[in-house]
Amino acid sequence: AQTVTQSQPEMSVQEAETVTLSCTYDTSENNYYLFWYKQPPSRQMILVIRQEAYKQQNATENRFSVNFQKAAKSFSLKISDSQLGDTAMYFCAFMKPGSQGNLIFGKGTKLSVKP
Amino acid sequence: NAGVTQTPKFQVLKTGQSMTLQCAQDMNHEYMSWYRQDPGMGLRLIHYSVGAGITDQGEVPNGYNVSRSTTEDFPLRLLSAAPSQTSVYFCASSLTTGRSSYNSPLHFGNGTRLTVT
Numbered sequence: 409a410q411t412v413t414q415s416q417p418e419m420s421v422q423e424a425e426t427v428t429l430s431c432t433y434d435t436s437e438n439n440y441y442l443f444w445y446k447q448p449p450s451r452q453m454i455l456v457i458r459q460e461a462y463k464q465q466n467a468t469e470n471r472f473s474v475n476f477q478k479a480a481k482s483f484s485l486k487i488s489d490s491q492l493g494d495t496a497m498y499f500c501a502f503m504k505p506g507s508q509g510n511l512i513f514g515k516g517t518k519l520s521v522k523p
Numbered sequence: 524n525a526g527v528t529q530t531p532k533f534q535v536l537k538t539g540q541s542m543t544l545q546c547a548q549d550m551n552h553e554y555m556s557w558y559r560q561d562p563g564m565g566l567r568l569i570h571y572s573v574g575a576g577i578t579d580q581g582e583v584p585n586g587y588n589v590s591r592s593t594t595e596d597f598p599l600r601l602l603s604a605a606p607s608q609t610s611v612y613f614c615a616s617s618l619t620t621g622r623s624s625y626n627s628p629l630h631f632g633n634g635t636r637l638t639v640t
Contacts, residue, residue, distance in 0.1 A: 412565075414565075417563075443628075450633075451611070451633060451634045452631065452633055453613065453615075453629075453631035455628045455629070458628065499565060499566065508554065508571060508573050508579075509554045509556070509571075509573075509617050509619075509627075509629070510556065510568050510571055510581065511566075511568070511629065512568075513558075513565035513566040513567070514565050515563055515564060515565040516565050
């Protein structure tokens with residue numbers, strides 16, 4: 409069975425600085441998909457970024473980028489120029505092909521951006 | 524489009540009571556699912572559906588029933604509520620299923636906070 413581990417329950421960063429959230433996963437699949445979701449205090453779940461395992465190039469979305477290390481089964485999220493609005497829970501999630509779209513989530517990292 | 528609509532937003536039940544959490548989407552999505560979110564546990568899949576008339580169990584299905592009589596609606600039923608079912612429940616949908624789900628990311632509702640006393 410696949411598992412997703414987020415080893416940092418809480419993190420904080422100063423506004424305008426860069427922070428990296430860690431995520432590791434365990435799978436025997438060769439191809440799969442990885443996601444980062446953001447959950448602000450409003451409780452809404454927002455897709456931040458996604459990565460296909462067979463693509464070696466790291467995904468980037470504006471200030472958000474990932475460091476995908478397939479051999480190490482690591483998928484960290486880097487947030488550059490942190491903003492107060494980045495304060496949220498961040499969840500790493502895994503999906504394997506053929507799983508009908510079902511996601512396996514990590515336990516989350518609570519990020520606080522301080523002014 | 525309203526997206527994914529969940530009702531109610533909050534609910535308090537007594538142990539043993541039953542209730543239905545409603546979920547509706549107006550995007551003609553094939554796939555719908557229910558997750559529960561507990562502190563320190565992330566989100567865990569309860570049940571899912573890949574189309575009208577088709578449902579299947581996720582990681583934590585015990586104590587919950589679902590049905591999918593229409594494409595739009597995917598209600599979650601608690602037959603006899605227990606304190607262990609105190610949680611935040613999310614409904615999510617996507618346009619397609621399987622491998623192509625990657626290109627059709629999940630749309631989440633705003634959640635239902637359920638407390639069972």
